[in-house]
Each structure stands twice: as structure tokens, then as C-alpha cells.
Amino acid sequence: MTDATVTPSIMNPRPMLRKFGLPALLLGFVLLATLLSGGKFIQPDNLSVILFQSSIVGVLVIGITFVMLTGGIDLSIVGIMVLSAILMGAAGSERQQMMLLNDIVPYVGPFWALVMALVVAALLGFLNGVISIRFGIPSFIVTLAMGLMLAGVALMVTGGSPIYYPPDFYEVFGETRIFGIVAPVYAFLGLAVLCWWVLKSTRFGVSIYALGGNPHASQLSGIPVVRYQILAFTICGLVAGIAGGLFLSRTGFVAPSSGGDLLLGTIAAVVVGGVSLSGGKGSIVGAVVGVLFLSSLSNLMNILLISPHIQDAISGFFILGAITLSNRLES
Amino acid sequence: MSMNPSPAMTGHGFNWRTFVGQNDAYLALIVLIVIGGLISPEFLTTLNLKNLLSQSAVLGILAAAQFMVILIAGFDLSVAAVMALSSVVFAQFAPIGLAPAAVLAVLSGLGCGAITGAFVTLGRVQPLIATLAMLGIARGFAFTVSEKSLLVDSPLVVAMSKSWGIISVPMVIWLVIAALLSVFLYRSRFGLHCLAIGGREQTAALAGVPVQRTKFLVYVAAGGLSALAGIVLVIRTQSGVPHVGNGWELASIAAVVLGGTALFGGEGQLPKAMAGVLIYQTIANLMNQVGLNPYYQDIVRAIIILAVVGVGIFRVRQSERRVNRAEIGETE
Amino acid sequence: EGKGLVAFSQADMANEWRVMNTKEMEQAFKEAGYDFVWANANADPAKQLADIEDLLSRKPDLLVVAPIEFEPLAPVPRLAEEADTDLIVVDRALPGEPGTGKWISLVTIDFVDTGVRVAEDAVEQLTEKYGEPKGKLLHVTGNTGASPVIDEQTGLDQVFDQYENIEIVGTCDGRYARETGRSCTEDLLQAFSKGDVDGIIFDNDDMMMGGLSAISSQGRDELRGWLWGKDGTVEGLQAVLDGDMTFTVQTPPFFGGKALEVWEAAKAGNDVAPVQYVDKESFDNDTDAQMKRVEERIEELKALGVGCC
Amino acid sequence: MPDAVATLRNICKTYPGVKALDNVSLAVRPGEVLCLLGENGAGKSTLMRCLTGAEMPDSGEIVIDGTAYTALSATDGHALGIGMIYQESSLVPAMSVAENIFLGHEPSSGGMVNRRDLEARAVELMQRFDLRFPPDLPVRKLGPAQQQLVQILKALSRDLRILVMDEPTAALTQREIEHLFELVRTFRKDGIAIIYISHRLEEILEIGDRAVILRDGAFAAERKISETTEAQLIADMVGRNLDGKVSKKSHTGDKVVLSVEGLSSKGLFSDVSFDLREGEVLGLSGLVGAGRSDLLSCLFGATRRSAGTVRMDGAEIHPKSPREAIAHGMGLVPEERRADGLVLDRSVAENMAYPQLDRFVGPSGLRWSKLKAMSSQISERMRLRTPSQDQRVGLLSGGNQQKIVIGKWIAAGARVLLLDEPTRGIDVNAKREIYGLIEELTATGVSVILVSSELPEVLGLSDRIAVMSAGQMVAILDRDEATQINIMEHAFSRVSAGNGGIAA
Numbered sequence A: 001m002t003d004a005t006v007t008p009s010i011m012n013p014r015p016m017l018r019k020f021g022l023p024a025l026l027l028g029f030v031l032l033a034t035l036l037s038g039g040k041f042i043q044p045d046n047l048s049v050i051l052f053q054s055s056i057v058g059v060l061v062i063g064i065t066f067v068m069l070t071g072g073i074d075l076s077i078v079g080i081m082v083l084s085a086i087l088m089g090a091a092g093s094e095r096q097q098m099m100l101l102n103d104i105v106p107y108v109g110p111f112w113a114l115v116m117a118l119v120v121a122a123l124l125g126f127l128n129g130v131i132s133i134r135f136g137i138p139s140f141i142v143t144l145a146m147g148l149m150l151a152g153v154a155l156m157v158t159g160g161s162p163i164y165y166p167p168d169f170y171e172v173f174g175e176t177r178i179f180g181i182v183a184p185v186y187a188f189l190g191l192a193v194l195c196w197w198v199l200k201s202t203r204f205g206v207s208i209y210a211l212g213g214n215p216h217a218s219q220l221s222g223i224p225v226v227r228y229q230i231l232a233f234t235i236c237g238l239v240a241g242i243a244g245g246l247f248l249s250r251t252g253f254v255a256p257s258s259g260g261d262l263l264l265g266t267i268a269a270v271v272v273g274g275v276s277l278s279g280g281k282g283s284i285v286g287a288v289v290g291v292l293f294l295s296s297l298s299n300l301m302n303i304l305l306i307s308p309h310i311q312d313a314i315s316g317f318f319i320l321g322a323i324t325l326s327n328r329l330e331s
Numbered sequence B: 001m002s003m004n005p006s007p008a009m010t011g012h013g014f015n016w017r018t019f020v021g022q023n024d025a026y027l028a029l030i031v032l033i034v035i036g037g038l039i040s041p042e043f044l045t046t047l048n049l050k051n052l053l054s055q056s057a058v059l060g061i062l063a064a065a066q067f068m069v070i071l072i073a074g075f076d077l078s079v080a081a082v083m084a085l086s087s088v089v090f091a092q093f094a095p096i097g098l099a100p101a102a103v104l105a106v107l108s109g110l111g112c113g114a115i116t117g118a119f120v121t122l123g124r125v126q127p128l129i130a131t132l133a134m135l136g137i138a139r140g141f142a143f144t145v146s147e148k149s150l151l152v153d154s155p156l157v158v159a160m161s162k163s164w165g166i167i168s169v170p171m172v173i174w175l176v177i178a179a180l181l182s183v184f185l186y187r188s189r190f191g192l193h194c195l196a197i198g199g200r201e202q203t204a205a206l207a208g209v210p211v212q213r214t215k216f217l218v219y220v221a222a223g224g225l226s227a228l229a230g231i232v233l234v235i236r237t238q239s240g241v242p243h244v245g246n247g248w249e250l251a252s253i254a255a256v257v258l259g260g261t262a263l264f265g266g267e268g269q270l271p272k273a274m275a276g277v278l279i280y281q282t283i284a285n286l287m288n289q290v291g292l293n294p295y296y297q298d299i300v301r302a303i304i305i306l307a308v309v310g311v312g313i314f315r316v317r318q319s320e321r322r323v324n325r326a327e328i329g330e331t332e
Numbered sequence C: 001e002g003k004g005l006v007a008f009s010q011a012d013m014a015n016e017w018r019v020m021n022t023k024e025m026e027q028a029f030k031e032a033g034y035d036f037v038w039a040n041a042n043a044d045p046a047k048q049l050a051d052i053e054d055l056l057s058r059k060p061d062l063l064v065v066a067p068i069e070f071e072p073l074a075p076v077p078r079l080a081e082e083a084d085t086d087l088i089v090v091d092r093a094l095p096g097e098p099g100t101g102k103w104i105s106l107v108t109i110d111f112v113d114t115g116v117r118v119a120e121d122a123v124e125q126l127t128e129k130y131g132e133p134k135g136k137l138l139h140v141t142g143n144t145g146a147s148p149v150i151d152e153q154t155g156l157d158q159v160f161d162q163y164e165n166i167e168i169v170g171t172c173d174g175r176y177a178r179e180t181g182r183s184c185t186e187d188l189l190q191a192f193s194k195g196d197v198d199g200i201i202f203d204n205d206d207m208m209m210g211g212l213s214a215i216s217s218q219g220r221d222e223l224r225g226w227l228w229g230k231d232g233t234v235e236g237l238q239a240v241l242d243g244d245m246t247f248t249v250q251t252p253p254f255f256g257g258k259a260l261e262v263w264e265a266a267k268a269g270n271d272v273a274p275v276q277y278v279d280k281e282s283f284d285n286d287t288d289a290q291m292k293r294v295e296e297r298i299e300e301l302k303a304l305g306v307g308c309c
Numbered sequence D: 001m002p003d004a005v006a007t008l009r010n011i012c013k014t015y016p017g018v019k020a021l022d023n024v025s026l027a028v029r030p031g032e033v034l035c036l037l038g039e040n041g042a043g044k045s046t047l048m049r050c051l052t053g054a055e056m057p058d059s060g061e062i063v064i065d066g067t068a069y070t071a072l073s074a075t076d077g078h079a080l081g082i083g084m085i086y087q088e089s090s091l092v093p094a095m096s097v098a099e100n101i102f103l104g105h106e107p108s109s110g111g112m113v114n115r116r117d118l119e120a121r122a123v124e125l126m127q128r129f130d131l132r133f134p135p136d137l138p139v140r141k142l143g144p145a146q147q148q149l150v151q152i153l154k155a156l157s158r159d160l161r162i163l164v165m166d167e168p169t170a171a172l173t174q175r176e177i178e179h180l181f182e183l184v185r186t187f188r189k190d191g192i193a194i195i196y197i198s199h200r201l202e203e204i205l206e207i208g209d210r211a212v213i214l215r216d217g218a219f220a221a222e223r224k225i226s227e228t229t230e231a232q233l234i235a236d237m238v239g240r241n242l243d244g245k246v247s248k249k250s251h252t253g254d255k256v257v258l259s260v261e262g263l264s265s266k267g268l269f270s271d272v273s274f275d276l277r278e279g280e281v282l283g284l285s286g287l288v289g290a291g292r293s294d295l296l297s298c299l300f301g302a303t304r305r306s307a308g309t310v311r312m313d314g315a316e317i318h319p320k321s322p323r324e325a326i327a328h329g330m331g332l333v334p335e336e337r338r339a340d341g342l343v344l345d346r347s348v349a350e351n352m353a354y355p356q357l358d359r360f361v362g363p364s365g366l367r368w369s370k371l372k373a374m375s376s377q378i379s380e381r382m383r384l385r386t387p388s389q390d391q392r393v394g395l396l397s398g399g400n401q402q403k404i405v406i407g408k409w410i411a412a413g414a415r416v417l418l419l420d421e422p423t424r425g426i427d428v429n430a431k432r433e434i435y436g437l438i439e440e441l442t443a444t445g446v447s448v449i450l451v452s453s454e455l456p457e458v459l460g461l462s463d464r465i466a467v468m469s470a471g472q473m474v475a476i477l478d479r480d481e482a483t484q485i486n487i488m489e490h491a492f493s494r495v496s497a498g499n500g501g502i503a504a
């Protein structure tokens, strides 16, 4: 480009701050945490605990990122997660079958239970997408309603009782260690890498950013906007289903009321991670960093034996401070 | 113009569609009430109507707070937690005197609102995340004030939980707040500025609207209103309850949207939002009235919410189809 | 048609205990020929109050309330009075005087006593270990602010306050759920290395099960046998048999039969005790007799359709 | 000569990667119409935004009444009597006309507003323009022209000493422009200083007293209007001499590429028929609201068709989405480029590639290097001014943005280009480049439908000119029979004086 109005920006300190401000902030946090905990925080053992604890929210965050990039939101992810975990556990275990108070779910064996649960999860996401995109009802409302509905369905399906005896697969999966780290963490990180690649290197990924930024212009540029928006919801549903599997593999247990506090935690993580509510902005990497940050914070407070009463208050102030600081650094 | 006159431009006679369009929330409420009267003999009794109105009071005041924040294109996820905080502050200090207790309770809400407002305006933190953080902070403080619920043993509070026909103290407080706030938002510069900020913040700023100050004040007001909801909660339950209201943040948003408020700001009428609250609460009341198995209640509620919002949106779409192109959808 | 209408206000349906509680309540009254309606407050006291108002406006003959919490339901006895409906409160208590006005009886569990039992067993075990009452414990609690949590804490404190060398060194809110119980335990185990603590008290068996997963996963087997729980669920009892959990207190969820009995007695003009405690039982694995009783209890529960196979 | 009301001194402003203003100075005196000229991206809007307080300069000062400010806020600007009609819409769509006009200075007592009073005052202002729509109508229900008028009223509603108008006429009809000019003349008489920005040189010659020309963010020249010519101004803007007239060779071939018969779209237009030949430019003329844009978007599959047939290369097509139309070889450059043409938050390269992302997908995913190579090739061909292919499109100036909107269709190899006001609000040089491009493309057989409200442009570029009036195609004129007069006659043919059309 031969252009007089363009001046090189190397002299400008802002891009540097923009680039390194956040990592510096995170590094600062890690140092602080290590100091405060007398080194316990940084122990490999503890780090692997944090990763494990992050895996469920982490997977949910990956799913919701797709939807949020399109400018939507999914408040039904936890509902989908729980229902699919219930299906995996109930339809996949004969022992569990005998325990269900309602006999709505048939026994189909572990493999087909898994498949069925994931298909149902994807279908529910698809339904969210179709209702909100085709009928133009804000996804906030559609998925809020879907979440309510699924809570009811979970109660109906189980008659209220929890899943205690899922197929052994989950327990084995949850306890298998590779290089000292449990399998669910690999599932989480693997999914993150896969989705990062999808967003960066596929037609769908590039289009998601476009339509999140300006759906109308994207439509006029030939991007199949509606199809991709619905696809984003479907992926989110499917991913929530995967989270259901991880949930089951953590304690071999799921109840219709499980995961009550995961929704706000997921949204907090994703927004702290820089994914914009209005669409078109944000990344998987940011979202995953958001999750790890919040999990580390909660782990740190537990290690420091901070009273559960004020943990929420402290993390509230921490989030406010961190975001304010990173905003300052960026502008 | 000759081809496509927009509905508002043609004549001034009574237009049935426009009428329905402008009063959809009220009509939906009336339909629901009529259905209620038909399917449940107890629904339209004085006792039940009193219950319904008194039950709506707490959510109603929270929804008024939520309404203001949504109007300026934000969300307030902290309303219920601030309410809980205010209720325990009130209960904690009630032995000293109800008046000072009420003042302290309201101050706690205003303080929370001020913190949120400061971070949103000065810290440029997204409202959703700022209020989510405030949710944690207010709950933390509530539990710090009192780990368990506190009974308020004052005869006055007990007296205030009495009722006269369909009239109850919570209902009166709610309606007075809603009425004053409606008039204020409709008639004041402040109200117009809120609409402008929610509609297009950049434009408002260029027009010299004190954007940051207005936003800050909205969060402070929302905090104060949430605190008032906390006091009404004490009147209803005779207690301050630190853990009350989980999930009410989303319920208040749903109610406001049921009342036709634009989810992303700039459009809405408080009286309609209050009708939305009544719709929300009537659904819950009716399901108990007809003895619907709680297993199915969530499902029914979800379907009704979807239907009401869906029909509203469909209708708006019909009436705006013609002029859609004129909208200059700047992405900002 | 039926003998009358019975309305039941349930606090929440968040765990198996509540599910059984509701099922048995419904069964008891329906089998006795009453119409039965119920509402679920989803752990929200304000909603429970509204539920009760709604149920009362249907003019039932009896209102049964399983309160979320004591204080916020203070108006309930007055509401029952105004509606001229008999009231029986089950599980947790309400402010006021059972046995006066329309409030026939309170059928409850003594939660403070539950805390005392757990603490006493812990003292006994620690004394056995060290030859004197001393040691360090962790505590994974139920939902912060919930009334059983607070009452049981009172019970624990009553006992531990007598022993200056027994200390609860770390607490975490496990919210009565298995997954959160696991996360709490994981973090606490990071804070306290092997040898730093002697055992963990859980506010219910579900969280204990989550904690057990954390213990296996982190290889902290020294804590097996040093876990306390509450509820006496089938899985909890199995853990007692396996030697993982050392002690649990059963809190039976069955109040329906008792409430029915009390009500019919009162209607017949008989005197009924205004406060009645349901029996509860502790389970331990120190002796063969105790082990045998645990096995029996598992069978009893299975016969009731709880637990499995 | 009276003293300056405002003086801008050595103003500098840098945006990421772009030096928008480089040491610019400017003074404006009461009672003069100072015209600000320059190519797209020359910095006109930015300079004025610094004056009104919408933007903060990096350095330099603004002197008003002898007081020097390093930066103003929007509120300061209003207090000092500086008003501006912004280039981009500055209305709140959901608020009423009256509310918009008085936004920020609502007549009120004790913070309370009397709406009746507000609306009465709005009506008073509207009468100056002969506007009759209800003051309580939400502005989003208005068409672009009326919205523009409301923006003008909004600026006029304040007591002004300086009025900046940034492309105020881009969406107006001739009649409204005349109203506006009358007003400008009244203001001039009242001693108000006016700064007028426009790319339409004939307007500048008509209304201006003095012109300041910016080039690449720096001061380039100052001219007295009475002593200058169009050619001179153009030369100042681009830094070299350019021929001001539009003309183009005909490349019309024999083959009918697109054949439209009886096309209707319910409520928008009806019974439109025409043929488009290979290499032909078919001009589409008409008044604002005649239905030209609707016709293009219907052809492009973006709005429903209710009757009629469309054939491409003889085969009937029925695109139900832009995607299908693109597959048939069409491309649409929409009227509102920021709203409909671009994803402002994404890069130049991505925007260029959207219509044909498939082309860059390899076995291991998108091939970014290939995509960027394409993008830089097109950028070069279009002489796009951007620091890099990764630049966010939103940061480029209007003309450069428009080049991207057109460029993506060139990249996609479109054979039928639907251009809706492709030169609206862009500078002479960029216009020229776009004209050249049309010529170049048609020479290679690309056919063009060109909607333009600038008659000289339509006349100069089109091989044939179709005229629409109130939703119907009323005439198709050959290049040599078309004149400004007969086009206008046709354009008005279905709009009776009584109901006035959209302009009334």
C-alpha cells in the first residue's frame, strides 16, 4: 500500500499495553495467589485440581461463546447439561433404571445412552435456535423459558430422584490420569482447541464473527445467516450435552436440581473473558482464560480458608477491579 | 407519500390494530384473568385477588428497578441480592426503631447501586458483569450482617401485614412507587435522557445529555428501589432473609419483557412492565389455584412466557414491516 | 367426593430426601381418601409464603407445611387462623406456639441433637486415636444460612467447646450437593496436606460421597474412615460398611403417616402432643452389631424403594 | 472583515494507524459560509468533530471569543453556540421527532417536561421546511430523507453562532435542498457562521463564500468561491488536474444477460420489465422512495417477489436469498453501506472475502494467506487506502469503505452488479475511481444496474436509463434521448401535486 496518511504505529505505546496488559495482570494474580497461599497455589497438584474443577464450566463456556458471538445468549445450558446427564445415567444403567420413580426413559445401554443424550442436547440447542431466530424472539427469553421447561422435564423424567448409578464408563473416565491429569481436563482442553480452530479456520467460524457484527450486511454478502445462527445454538446445545457427561464423571451423580449455581458462573466467566454480549467480539482463548481465572480465585479463597459468607463478595470486588484495570490498560 | 403510508401517518380515526398494539400487555393480562376466572372458582375471590396483588408487590418493585436499568440498555442482576441485604439490615436494626432501620436499609441499597454505577460509568465495566459482581457482594454482606434469617418482632410490622379487602400494605407501597416513578419517567428530562441513552448512547452524548451521570443515577435508583423491595419483603414475611430471591433477577427481567419493554433498551413503559409483573405472578397463582402438579408448573410457565413475548414480537413485526428499511441500523 | 382437601407446601425438591418426603406425604393422605394438592417453593421463602396463601385460598381442610426456614414463615399460623384451616408443620419449625389456635402440631427432627451426635462420635474417635481428646477437623457445610446448617452447627459447637484441643480448622460451603461437596473437599485437601488434619465432617451424605471422590482422586487414603455424614442414605450407609465413612445420623423423610395420624386424632377430639419428634437413629461401624444394623437398614430402605439392587 | 468567531489552531489527531489531522488551522467568521472540501478520509468530519466537542484533539487549540481551549466537551460546544449536523445519523430511532429535536435541551421547568409544549415547538420548527408529519412519530418510521431533515431541525433548535453541516444534502431531494439553502442564506444574514461540507461541488459554488481544502489530513489550499472554478477545487483536492465531466464509452453487447418481466413485489413496486445486456450500464432514475432500492433488493433475493419472472442467460431464476443470487453471479452494493454493506468490526480482508469464503477453504481449514493475497490484490486494484488488510473496516473513511463493498463483488467475479447510490457521500477522486472501475468492468462484459440520484452521473454513465415513479417503471430512455428534463418529467409522472410524494 502506498499511502501517505498511514503512519507506522511502532512508536505508539498503546498497542503494547493492549497486547501485554492482560497477560501481565494475570501473571500478577498468579504471583499474588502463590504468595498468599505460601506456595500452595502454584503446586502442580493444585493446578491440576483447578483444571479439573474448571472443566465443566469451561465446556459450558465454550458452548455459550458460539451463541454469544452471534449476538445471542443461552440461559438453558445448565438445563440441557443436567437433562443430558440424566439421560446418560438413566438410560445407560440397568441398576439406575430400577431406581427411577417414573419409567419414561428406556434402558438402551451405555453407548446408546450417550449418543441419545448428545443428540437430545443438540436438538434442544437447535430448538432454541429455531424458535429464537425463525420467530425473532430474543434468545434471552427463549432460552430462559427453555431452561425452566427443562427443569420441569428433568423432574418428570426422574420423578425427582437423582441418578446414582450411571454406567461405569463415567467413573473410569473421570479417574483416568494421563501425565497426572485426569481425562475430563483433556476433554475440556481438547474441545477448546477444536473450537478455537473452528472459529478461526472454517467458513462457519469466520461467518459467525461477521453475522455477529452485522447480520444484515452478512446476509447481503451471501452468508447463510439464519442457518449459521441456528447452528451456533445447536453446537452450544451439543457442547452442553458434553458438559453433562463431564458432570456425571466427576461424582457419578446428577440430580434434577444439580448445577444450580453454574449458570451465573458460566456467564461471569465468559464475560470476564472478554466475549461481548452484543455479538461479534471475543474468542475461545479469552473465554477459557476467564474460566481459569474465576476457578483459580475460588480455589485460592478456599485454600486461604476465607469464610464462605464473604467469598462471593470478595470475588465480586475482584472481578470489578480486574475488569476496570484491564479496561484502563486497553484504552 | 402515495405508496406505503405508515400506519401512524394515515388518518386519526380509531384503529383497532393500533389499539391492540399499544395495549398488548394489558390485554394479555385481562385475557389471563378471564381465563383464570373461568377455570378456577376461587381465582376471582377477594382473598385471592388480595393475595395476588400483595405477592406481586416485591417482584413489582424489583421489576421497576430492573425496568430503569433495561431502559438504558443494561441489565441488573443484583436486584434480588440487594433486596436480601436490605431486608436483613432492616431486620437487624428494627429493634432500635423502624424508621432508622428503614433509612439504613435504603442506604444500603443506594450504596450498592452507587458502587455498581461507579464501576459501570467510571470503570466502563459491562453492566451485566458489574451487577453480577454486585450480586455476590450484596449477598456476602447480607450473610455478614446475619447468617440466618432474622425475625422482626414489631407489632407495627405485624399490623402492616393485615389487609382490608383486596388492599394490603405491600400492594399500596408498590402501586404508589410504580405510579410516581411512571409519571416521573414520562414527564422528566431524566426519563427522556434514559430513553435516549438506551436508544443510542452516542447520540445522547453528542446532544449534551449527561450520559454518565444519568446512568450512575439509574443504578443508584435501582439499588434504592431494590432496598424498598427488601422492606416490603420484611412486611410480608416479618423477617429479614439473607438468602431470599435466588433467581428473581431473571424473573424480574422476564416480567419486564412480558410488559413489552425492549430487552436491549430505549423503549418501554413502566405501567406496562408492571402489567408484565402481574402476568408473571398470575400464572404462578393460577397454577396453584388449579392444583397443577409442581412438576409441570415450570413447563407451563415457560410456554406462557414464550407465547406472550412471541405474540408481542410478531405483532410489532407486522406493524413495523413497512418502514423497516428506514431504520438506520448502525452497528455500534 | 373425597373426605376433604389436604394441601401441602413443600420447601424444595432439591434432593432425594425431599422427593421421598413428598411422595410419602401424598401417598399417606390419598390412601386415606383425601384429595391432595401440593406446591414446591424451590427453596425460596417468599415463594413458599405465596404458595401457602394460594393454597389457603382454596379453603383446604388441612394445611401441611414443610418450611424452608423458621423466620420468614412467621405469618403462616395467622394465615391458617384467618382461613380457618388446620395446620400441621413438619420437619423444620415455625415461630409460634404449636397446639394453639388452628396449629395442631409440629412434627419435627431435632437438628441440634444431630450435630451433638456427630460431634460426640468425633470426640470418641479422636480420643481413641490420640489417647486424649484432641485433633483437627474440616467441615463441609450445607447451604450457608439454611436452618439445619445453623442448628447442627450449634450442636457441634456445644460439644467441641468442651474440648480445647479439638478444632475445626477449615470450613467450606458445599451447598448440600455432591459436585460442590467434591470441589470444596478438593480445595481443602490442597490447603491441608497429609498429617495436617484428622477428618472431615459433612453436613450430609451426598456431599460426603463427593468428598470421597476427591479423596480417592488425590490419593488421600489416610482420611478414609475419618468422615462423618448425615441422612443415612443407602450410599452413605454403604460407605459406612466399606469403612470410608465412620458415622452418620439418619434423618427420616417420612412425616405423612404421622401427620395423618395426628390430624385424625385431633379431629376425633383426642389430645395430641403439640410437638412431636420423629425418631432418628445413628449408624456406626465400630462393632459387628453396628455393622449388622447398617446392613439391615440398607435392606429396609431398599424395601421402601430407596437405593438400589 | 469581522473577527473570527472560532479559530482552530494546529489541530492534530491520530487514530490507530491513521493520522487523521496533521497540524490543521482554520478560522471561521460570522456571516460567512465556509466550505470544507477534501477527498474521503481527508479529515473534514474529524476536524469538525473537534470543534463541536464530539472528539478530543491530540494537540492544538480551539479559540472561541478569545478563549483558548485544548479540548471541548459536547456540552461546552452547545454552550458556546456550536451546532453540527452530523454525517452519520444522530437520531434516536425509537424516540419521537419532537423528542429528538430537543434532546439534551428539552424545555423544562424543575426538570419536568411539558410534552405538549415540546411538540408545539417542534411543529413550529418543522413549518420552516414545510414538514407535516406528526411530531410524536418515532423517527425510525421516517425515510432517510425525512430523518435527515429532522437532524437539520435538531441543529437549528438551538441558539447557534456556528453551524457545521456535514453532507447535509446527501439524502435530500432538490426541493428540500432549496429550502435548506434559503435557510443558510437567512443565517448568513443573521451573522451566523456556517461551515459546509459537501462532495457536490455545484452546491459549494452556489452557496459558499470561501473554501478550505484538506488533503490527507493536512491543509491544502484556501480559495474564494467567487474567484475559483470547479476544476480548480478538484485539483486542490486531489493535488492534480482532473477533468470534471463524467463520460463513458458503451460496451453494450448483444447478449441479454438479465431479462425481467412483470416483476412485482407487493406494496413496493409492480409490473417492472426490462432487459439488461452484456456490458451494459442501465441507469435507474427516480425520486426518493420511487422503489429503486426495493427493485434491486428484490432482484438480489433479499425481498420477496410477488409476481413476474427473471431470466438470467435465458434460464429462469428465482433467488430466494442473496446467497442464491450470488451463486447466479449477482452482486449488490447497498445504499447504506455502513448498515448493510460492511461488518465494521472485522478486517478489510474478511469483508472482501465474505461472498466466497468457500474458495479459501483447504483441507486444513481456511487459508488465510491466500485470502489476504486476494484482498491485497483487490485493494491495490481499487487503490484502497488502508494501513493493512487486517485493519478494521470501521476505521476507514467513507470512500474507502465503499471501495471494499464494491471490491468484494469484483473479487467474487459478479457478472451483474446492482449498484445503489454507489457514490453517495464520497469524494470526487473516489467517485472518479469508481466510474473508471465501472468502465473497466463493463469492458470485460460485466453488466451494471446503476441507481443514482445524481442526474449527471446517471446521464454520463448509463447506456440506457430507466425511470421509476411511485413503484412503476414508467420509461426506458436511450442514452441520446435522455435529458435531465425528460427524466424528471417521467419521475414525477405518477406523483400528483396533491399528495406531494415523499418530498412534500
Ligand SMILES: Nc1ncnc2c1ncn2[C@@H]1O[C@H](COP(=O)(O)OP(=O)(O)OP(=O)(O)O)[C@@H](O)[C@H]1O
Binding pocket: B001, B004, B006, B322, B323, B324, B325, B326, D141, D142, D143, D144, D146, D267, D268, D286, D287, D288, D289, D290, D291, D292, D293, D294, D295, D335, D451, D453, D502
Ligand atoms: N418517508 C417514508 N416513510 C415510510 N417509508 C418510506 C419512506 N421513505 C421511503 N420509505 C420506504 O422506501 C421504500 C421505497 O423506496 P426505495 O428506497 O425503494 O426508493 P428509491 O427510489 O431507491 O429511493 P432512495 O433513493 O431513497 O433509495 C418504500 O418501501 C418505503 O418503505
Ligand SMILES: Nc1ncnc2c1ncn2[C@@H]1O[C@H](COP(=O)(O)OP(=O)(O)OP(=O)(O)O)[C@@H](O)[C@H]1O
Binding pocket: A005, D015, D016, D018, D019, D020, D038, D039, D040, D041, D042, D043, D044, D045, D046, D047, D087, D394, D395, D396, D397, D398, D399, D425, D426, D427
Ligand atoms: N473513530 C475513528 N477511529 C479510527 N479512525 C477514524 C475514526 N474516524 C475517522 N477515522 C479516520 O480518520 C481519517 C479522517 O476521517 P474523516 O471521517 O474525518 O474524513 P472525511 O474527510 O470526513 O471523509 P468523508 O468525506 O468520507 O466523510 C480517515 O482515514 C478515517 O479512516
Ligand SMILES: O[C@@H]1[C@H](O)[C@H](O)CO[C@H]1O
Binding pocket: C015, C017, C018, C091, C092, C109, C148, C176, C204, C230, C231, C251
Ligand atoms: O434434614 C433434612 C435433610 O437432611 C435434607 O438433606 C434436607 O432437608 C432437611 O430438612
Ligand SMILES: [Mg+2]
Binding pocket: D044, D045, D046, D087, D166
Ligand atoms: Mg466525513
Ligand SMILES: [Mg+2]
Binding pocket: D292, D293, D294, D335, D420, D451
Ligand atoms: Mg434507494
